[in-house]
Amino acid sequence: MASPxxxxxxxxxxxxxxxxxGLDRAIGERGTMPWYLPDDLKHFKAKTLNSCVIMGRRTFESIGRPLPQRxxxxxxxxxxLRSQYPQLEFASSLNAALELARGAQPCPAVTAGETEGESEVEVREYSKIMIIGGAGLFAEVAPIADVLELTEIRARFPNADTFFPLVDMTKxxxxxxxxxxxxxxxxxxxxxxxxxxxxxAQVVPSLDLTKESLLDSSLHEIADDELLDKVVSGGNDGRVGEALCYRYVTITRS
Ligand SMILES: NC(=O)c1ccc[n+]([C@@H]2O[C@H](COP(=O)([O-])OP(=O)(O)OC[C@H]3O[C@@H](n4cnc5c(N)ncnc54)[C@H](OP(=O)(O)O)[C@@H]3O)[C@@H](O)[C@H]2O)c1
Structure with a gap:
């Protein structure tokens, strides 16, 4: 059995x-993600493993369980929620959560829930605190974050109901x-x-992306035509059911 x-x-x-x-800043739809992007789930795992993750209640509900090894x-x-999930910790605001995450007190829920029995306890230090959503927390933390890890999906999601806030990091x-x-x-x-x-539902956008992203407009060039052909595989309204076009962007405060 693995050590607690x-x-x-x-x-x-x-x-x-x-x-x-998405390009229109779409992040959620009916309590979940508007797309299924397995590579991005691996990316999320790699970027958050052995860190401290902070999330809003609805984001937790969309994940449905505490994220392991974090x-x-x-x-x-x-x-x-407190009575349902002893492995979770709770806070009433972002500041309270950050205070908890930065504090000297180790994760008490894991201690209480997993150290019974014979197995030795492994203590892991984390140096990264990652805010993983939703929209309100992103808005609060974006102006002070040291790093933003974005997966830009090059499509619009017309049924989305949750959006990333307008933050111009270039400023x-x-x-x-x-x-x-x-x-x-x-x-x-x-x-x-x-x-x-x-x-x-996704709509592969018109080619003027300059008003839609966090990034400087000079960086907005279109994808290769050949690659776009793979994404726009049919449909008379530009919607496709299978492929998504995406890239990872890391913005580090300098
Ligand atoms: N694409 C992505 O990367 C991504 C990432 C995260 C989430 N999402 C999607 O976004 C949607 C969920 O996000 P959301 O914005 O609707 O909700 P959310 O921020 O995850 O949760 C909102 C709830 O969290 C609590 N909360 C959040 N900020 C708070 C604050 N500053 N102070 C006090 N309480 C606070 C409140 O809980 P109580 O009501 O319990 O008090 C509030 O009702 C889902 O569709 C999810 O799939 C997408």
Whole structure:
């Protein structure tokens, strides 16, 4: 049996934000994500593993369980969740959550819930605090975050009901990197061909993206025509059911 893990904050911690969004800043639809992007789920895991994740109550409900191998703090006023999930920690505001995440007190829920019995306890220090949504928390934390991990999905989601706030990071001094990298000044993208959820609708946008993203307009070049052909596979209204075009963007406060 794996050793129980206790998470505690390192002396220095950074605050990051991680989000996947459409070009119109869409992040959610009917309590879940508007798309299914398995590679992005792996990316999310890699970026948050062994960190402390902070989320709003609805985001927690959309995930449906505490994220393993991470300290989990949920912001809510609900007392109900507290009794249901002893592995979670709770806070009533972002500041209270950050205080908890940065504090010297190790993760008490993991201690209480998993250290019974013979197995030795493993203590892991984290230096990253990651805000994982939803919209209100993103708005509060974006102006102070040290790093923003964005998955930009190059499509619109007309049925979306939750949106990333308007934040112009370029005004506060940043360095930006792309995965896949820019090629000869043009944006490049990955293509995902996973089966999308029921009710999925995306609209591959017109080519003027300049008003839609966090990034400087000079960075908005179109994807290769060949690649776009794979995404726009049919339909007379520009909607497709199978493929998504996306890239990872890291914005670091400089
Ligand atoms: N694409 C992405 O990367 C991404 C990431 C995260 C979420 N999402 C999507 O976004 C949707 C959920 O996000 P959401 O914005 O609707 O909700 P949310 O922020 O996850 O949850 C809202 C609830 O959290 C609590 N809360 C949040 N901020 C608070 C604050 N500053 N002070 C006090 N309480 C606070 C309140 O809980 P109580 O009402 O219990 O008091 C509030 O009702 C879902 O569709 C989800 O799938 C997408």
């Amino acid at each position: 893990i206790i998470y505690k904050a390192a002396a220095q911690t950074s605050v990051g934000l991680i989000v996947a969004m 300290r989990n703090i949920v912001i809510t006023s609900s007392a109900e 506060i001094g940043t360095t930006i990197s792309f995965d896949p990298p820019m090629l000869e000044g043009r944006a490049s993208y990955y293509v995902c061909q996973a089966k999308q959820p029921e009710g999925f």
